[in-house]
Amino acid sequence: MYNLDIILTHQDINVQAVKGKACVAIDTLRATSTIITALIHGCPEIIPVSSVTEALHLKKNKAYQDYLLGGEIEGQYIENFHLGNSPIDYCNISLQGRGIILSTTNGTRTLKKLKEARLVVICALLNARTVAEWITEQESDVIICCSGRRGNFSLEDFLTAGRLAAELRAGKKALAISDLAFTAAAFYENIKKSSTNNNTILKILKNTDNGKRLIKAGLEADIEHCSQEDITSLLPQYKSGSIKQLEIPDLKDSMPRSSVI
Amino acid sequence: MYNLDIILTHQDINVQAVKGKACVAIDTLRATSTIITALIHGCPEIIPVSSVTEALHLKKNKAYQDYLLGGEIEGQYIENFHLGNSPIDYCNISLQGRGIILSTTNGTRTLKKLKEARLVVICALLNARTVAEWITEQESDVIICCSGRRGNFSLEDFLTAGRLAAELRAGKKALAISDLAFTAAAFYENIKKSSTNNNTILKILKNTDNGKRLIKAGLEADIEHCSQEDITSLLPQYKSGSIKQLEIPDLKDSMPRSSVI
Numbered sequence: 001m002y003n004l005d006i007i008l009t010h011q012d013i014n015v016q017a018v019k020g021k022a023c024v025a026i027d028t029l030r031a032t033s034t035i036i037t038a039l040i041h042g043c044p045e046i047i048p049v050s051s052v053t054e055a056l057h058l059k060k061n062k063a064y065q066d067y068l069l070g071g072e073i074e075g076q077y078i079e080n081f082h083l084g085n086s087p088i089d090y091c092n093i094s095l096q097g098r099g100i101i102l103s104t105t106n107g108t109r110t111l112k113k114l115k116e117a118r119l120v121v122i123c124a125l126l127n128a129r130t131v132a133e134w135i136t137e138q139e140s141d142v143i144i145c146c147s148g149r150r151g152n153f154s155l156e157d158f159l160t161a162g163r164l165a166a167e168l169r170a171g172k173k174a175l176a177i178s179d180l181a182f183t184a185a186a187f188y189e190n191i192k193k194s195s196t197n198n199n200t201i202l203k204i205l206k207n208t209d210n211g212k213r214l215i216k217a218g219l220e221a222d223i224e225h226c227s228q229e230d231i232t233s234l235l236p237q238y239k240s241g242s243i244k245q246l247e248i249p250d251l252k253d254s255m256p257r258s259s260v261i
Numbered sequence: 262m263y264n265l266d267i268i269l270t271h272q273d274i275n276v277q278a279v280k281g282k283a284c285v286a287i288d289t290l291r292a293t294s295t296i297i298t299a300l301i302h303g304c305p306e307i308i309p310v311s312s313v314t315e316a317l318h319l320k321k322n323k324a325y326q327d328y329l330l331g332g333e334i335e336g337q338y339i340e341n342f343h344l345g346n347s348p349i350d351y352c353n354i355s356l357q358g359r360g361i362i363l364s365t366t367n368g369t370r371t372l373k374k375l376k377e378a379r380l381v382v383i384c385a386l387l388n389a390r391t392v393a394e395w396i397t398e399q400e401s402d403v404i405i406c407c408s409g410r411r412g413n414f415s416l417e418d419f420l421t422a423g424r425l426a427a428e429l430r431a432g433k434k435a436l437a438i439s440d441l442a443f444t445a446a447a448f449y450e451n452i453k454k455s456s457t458n459n460n461t462i463l464k465i466l467k468n469t470d471n472g473k474r475l476i477k478a479g480l481e482a483d484i485e486h487c488s489q490e491d492i493t494s495l496l497p498q499y500k501s502g503s504i505k506q507l508e509i510p511d512l513k514d515s516m517p518r519s520s521v522i
Contacts, residue, residue, distance in 0.1 A: 008269075008414075153269075155440035179416035179470050187444060190451030209440050 003141040004168055005178040006161050009148030010110040019116040022140040024123045024131060024164065025238065027147035028156040029210040030085050031107020033124040033226040034070075037087035039234050039245045042096035046236075046243040048108040052078055055103040064101060071103030078103070087225050106147040111238050114145060122236040122243060125160050125201070129230045132167035142168070144181070155208040156226075159201070162188030163229070202227040264402040265429055266439040267422050270409030271371040280377040283401040285384045285392060285425060286499065288408035289417040290471040291346050292368020294385040294487040295331075298348040300495050300506045303357035307497075307504040309369040313339055316364040325362060332364030339364070348486050367408040372499050375406060383497040383504060386421050386462070390491045393428035403429070405442070416469040417487075420462070423449030424490070463488040 007013050026032055035046055047064070049055045055071065058064050070083035070090075077084045083093070085104050102108065114120045118140060123131040135142050144164055146157035162184035168175060169185050177185070191200060205211045205227050206220070214222055235246045268274050287293055296307055308325065310316045316332065319325050331344035331351075338345045344354070346365050363369065375381045379401060384392040396403050405425055407418035423445035429436060430446050438446070452461060466472045466488050467481070475483055496507045 153439075153441040153444075155444055158440075158444060178414075179419075180414040182468070183414075183416055183419060183448060186452070187448050190455065191447070194451065194454070207443070 002139070002173065003176045003178070004144070004165060004181045005142075006144045006146065006158075006165070006180045006184055008146050008153050008158070008180075009151050010106060010113055010145070011148070011151045013110065013113040013145055015113055015116055018114055018143055018145070020118045022135060022138045022142045023114050023117040023120045024135065024142065024144045024161075025107070025110050025114060025120055025147070026123050026144065026157045026160045027104070027107030027110060028124050028160045029154070029205065029208070029214065029226055030087060030222055031102075031104040031147065032122050033126055034085055034087040034090060034104075035102065035107075035122050035236055035243055036124050036126045036232065036234055037225070038070075038090040038095055038100055039236055039243075040232050041090055042094070043090070043098060043100055044244065045099040047099065047101045047241065048111045048238070048243060049101060049103045050108045050112055052103055055081075055101045058101050064099065067099040067101045068095075069103075070100045071108075072105060073103075074105055086219060086222050088221055091225075106149055110145055110147040111243075114238065115241075117143075120238040122238060123160060123164065125163065125227060125229045127230070127232050127234050127236075128160060128163045129167065130233045130235050132164050132171075134235055135164070136168060136171045136173060149210055152209075154210055156205050156210060158184055159188060159191075159204065162186075201229065263400070263434065264437045264439070265405070265426060265442045266403075267405045267407065267419075267426070267441045267445055269407050269414050269419070269441075270412050271367060271374055271406070272409070272412045274371065274374040274406055276374055276377055279375055279404055279406070281379050283396060283399045283403045284375050284378040284381045285396065285403065285405045285422075286368070286371045286375060286381055286408070287384050287405065287418045287421045288365070288368030288371060289385050289421045290415070290466065290469070290475065290487055291348060291483055292363075292365040292408065293383050294387055295346055295348040295351060295365075296363065296368075296383050296497055296504055297385050297387045297493065297495055298486070299331075299351040299356055299361055300497055300504075301493055302351055303355070304351070304359060304361055305505065306360040308360065308362045308502065309372045309499070309504060310362060310364045311369045311373055313364055316342075316362045319362050325360065328360040328362045329356075330364075331361045332369075333366060334364075335366055347480060347483050349482055352486075367410055371406055371408045372504075375499065376502075378404075381499040383499060384421060384425065385487060386424065386490045387487070388491070388493050388495050388497075389421060389424045390428065391494045391496050393425050393432075395496055396425070397429060397432045397434055405445075410471055413470075415471055417466050417471060419445055420449060420452075420465065423447075462490065
C-alpha cells in the first residue's frame with residue numbers, strides 16, 4: 001500500500017515533503033517532452049540548470065566544454081545557445097554522444113526542487129505508460145510533481161499526471177490516492193472515455209494557456225509532438241544533478257510523429 | 262467578455278489579486294453548506310470569525326449578545342457553543358431572528374481573505390445554480406475561491422467550483438476560462454455524463470478525504486445533506502464582515518432532504 005499525491009506547481013514543492021519519496025517530474029509543454037526527445041535521439045546526458053548564467057558557467061568547465069547549450073527564457077530562444085526548448089529542435093540534430101546543458105523556465109526549476117527525493121523520473125505523455133509501470137514496482141509513496149507556469153496550474157501537466165494516476169489506480173497494488181490524484185485520474189479517464197478520435201488530447205493541449213501561447217509563437221508542431229502518448233519506453237532519471245536514460249529506447253517506436261509526417 | 266479562474270485553498274488567496282473582483286467562496290464540507298442551511302432556516306445574519314477567542318470577544322459586545330455561537334475546531338464541537346459546524350444542527354433549531362457568530366477552520370478563513378473583493382457570494386452545491394445565474398449577470402472577472410483543508414486541495418470544493426464553471430461555460434456570455442476552471446468544468450460535466458443515478462455526487466463526496474473523516478466521526482448525514490444540488494435559490498452575500506441573504510428563499514424548495522426523509 002502506498003500513497004499517491006500530486007503537486008501542481010514547482011513553487012508548491014516543499015523540499016522537505018518530497019525527501020525520501022519517489023517523484024515524477026512533469027513539464028508536458030515542453031521541458032520534460034524535450035528531455036525525453038533528446039534522449040530518444042541519442043543524447044547521453046542532460047544537465048538541467050535554472051538560469052542562462054548557470055548554463056554558461058558550467059560550459060566553461062572542461063568536463064562540459066563539448067556539451068551543447070539548450071533552453072529558453074519565457075519561451076524565447078537564448079542568444080548563442082545551440083538549441084531552444086522546442087523538442088522539434090532535438091529531432092533535427094545529431095545528438096549521438098553529445099551532452100546538453102539545458103536551461104528552462106519551469107521544468108528545470110521543478111527538478112532542482114527534487115534534489116532530496118529518493119528518486120526522480122522524468123515524465124511526459126511521450127513515455128507515460130513506461131513511467132507508470134516503473135512506479136508500480138517501487139515500494140514507496142509517489143508524488144507527481146507538475147511544473148505549472150508562473151506559479152499557476154497547467155492543464156497539460158495535470159493531464160499527464162492524470163494519465164499516470166489512472167494507470168496506477170488500474171494497477172494491482174493497493175493505493176491510497178489523494179483527492180487531487182483521484183480528480184486527475186477521473187479527468188483523464190473521462191476525456192479518454194468521451195473521445196471520438198485520437199485527436200482529443202491534441203485538441204485539449206492546443207486550448208491550454210501554454211498551448212495558445214505556443215501557437216501564437218508559431219510552435220504548433222511542438223504541441224503535436226508533445227501530445228503523442230507512449231511513443232517511447234525511455235525512462236530518464238534525474239540523479240545528482242544529471243539526467244540519463246535508464247532504458248534503451250526501441251528506436252522503431254521512438255520516431256516522433258512530427259519527423260515522420 | 263470576462264475571465265474565470267479558480268483558487269484551490271484559502272492559503273493560496275492573494276489578497277491583492279482578488280481586490281475589486283467578484284468572488285465566490287466555497288467550503289462544501291461544511292462551512293458554506295452550513296451557512297446556507299442556517300439562512301434557509303430563518304437566520305438573518307452570520308458573522309464569520311476565524312477563532313474561538315474572536316467569537317467569544319464579539320459575543321461580549323452588546324450588539325451581538327443575543328447571537329448564537331456556532332462552529333468547530335478541526336471538525337470538533339467547541340465547549341459552550343450553541344451549535345457546531347454540522348448543517349444538520351441548523352435544521353433542528355429555531356433560527357428565526359437569531360444571528361450567529363460562526364467560527365470554522367477553513368471556510369471562515371477564506372472569507373476573511375476576501376475583504377478587498379468587490380463582492381463575495383457564498384456557494385455550496387445547495388445553491389450552485391443560483392450563484393451561477395447571478396454571476397453571469399456581473400460585468401466583472403470572477404474568481405472561485407475554494408477553501409481546501411490544511412492547505413490541501415479538497416475534491417468537494419473543486420466539484421462545486423466545477424459545477425459553477427460548467428454552468429458559466431454553458432451561459433451566453435463570452436468567457437475567458439483558465440486552465441484550472443476548464444479542468445473543473447470538464448471534471449464535473451463528465452461525472453454528470455457518466456452518472457447512472459442521482460447518488461454519484463454523494464458517492465464521490467463520501468470518498469473524499471473530508472468525507473472519510475466525517476464518516477469516521479459519525480457525520481455521514483452531513484455529507485448527504487451537503488451533496489444536494491440546487492435545493493435553494495438563496496444567495497448569501499459576505500459584506501463588511503457579515504453574511505446576509507440577498508434573495509427570499511422558496512420555502513417549498515428549501516427543506517433539506519435530511520429533514521424530509
